[in-house]
Amino acid sequence: MSSFVIKSIGNALNATSLISSKYASKKALQLFASPRKGRYTENQRKIVDSAIFEKLSYNGQDIATYCWKGSGKTILLAHGWESNASRWSYLLESLKAQDYNIIALDGPAHGSSDGKQFNAVLYSEFINIVAKKHKAEVVVGHSVGGMATVFFMYNHQLPSVKKLILLGAPAHFTGVFSRYKTMMGFNKRISNGLDNIVIERFGKPVDYFSAANFTKTIEAKGLIIHDKKDKIIPFEDGQLFANRYKNSKFIETQGFGHGLKDESLTPKIIEFING
Template identity: 55%
Template structure:
């Protein structure tokens, strides 16, 4: 049913594209950049309220942050698409028990942060501001949170950040875009129009936004964890990081899917942080 609805929306956008490819491309890009905001349940809110909370103004957005104090290094956790800081609860509890400081942020248009649109470039700027503000030493990013972390460290390297962890992270923007176009069934005209809008907005072609290639030049040591059966971000993206991010180690899992929210994964992360 969901797949049928997706294709129907794509067909409507394609029809609009017959009359105006630019309008159709704008609609397609807007849909691509508009996550569903998932309301926090009472139990989830209660857990997050055990942290020190602070809203940080970044551009036009109020970004909600959650902070648990610790005597060891400070770890920043960046969630992925249509998620929020609560997704990190089990890892937060393990890190707290080991006396690490923990900082989480809700991305723009996610959780309790403001905004209606989202992209990895915007997210990377938010990660930069929060990492600098709280003197973060390690950044852990899931999915687009990992891609945004790579963008951040490429554009704004911080001396305090010594380690990066990418969980199921896309390696390049072209792949993300092409999977979206295929999912929606957009015509080549609409897809090309989206590429043009990206260039108009960022003054760069979509090919430029390649997190794996950016990682060639970052100083922090890295850990890349990706599941062979990830149905959201293909395992080939992890191999891209393995090729380009020379200062990183790849751990391949099988059967954990895209979420990678298991004790085994958390133990890999903690072992890497402790080392």
């Protein structure tokens, strides 16, 4: 969406909040949690067609999973916002060459998984179901997939998982929410209303959901990779992870952007997995 359209939507909801702040806040959260893309295109579908497809389930929602079988370590791949399992195409061949047992999933409301709404807490439960089923040893999460991976480990502490790789991951939900509010130009009625809805739905305030803080209790080794010029998730988030996640290694990059899809990183990821 263009900045004009974004601001127009924000202004419309601000006006609505004068009549009902609760209704406007609910609409603002619905907009925040509704991906506009992430379902498979024809070309993206070809990338996962070579995998063994299986549907798992969480609370009645189908979870789409893709498996490229190997005899080595089991690696679980969790994509980010408005993406799907095909985003790992740049990494797949190198992982296959290591004979890893590779599993990828589609997040809620993404790819071929069920749902119309997305949040990192729900995604973390999807990851837990898949990781348990396949006894994942390493979980790789990009962007909000990295955040959801940390939520999953914090809540479930799955013994099979020995290593986490976080690529351009948000360190805390407060920052994500704050950037959304600023982008939309929401007034205080909607801003406060959004915070209240989070408490109602999840029983915790927004600032509770800090992936960086959660890593303090995670024993699995971590590899954090973040680009200095990341325009989506600030570099400071990567630094915060590195500061809080004591059992981790931090790699800073420059020029790879938020996607971090650069072949020079692949040997470093494989070295960490094999180490």
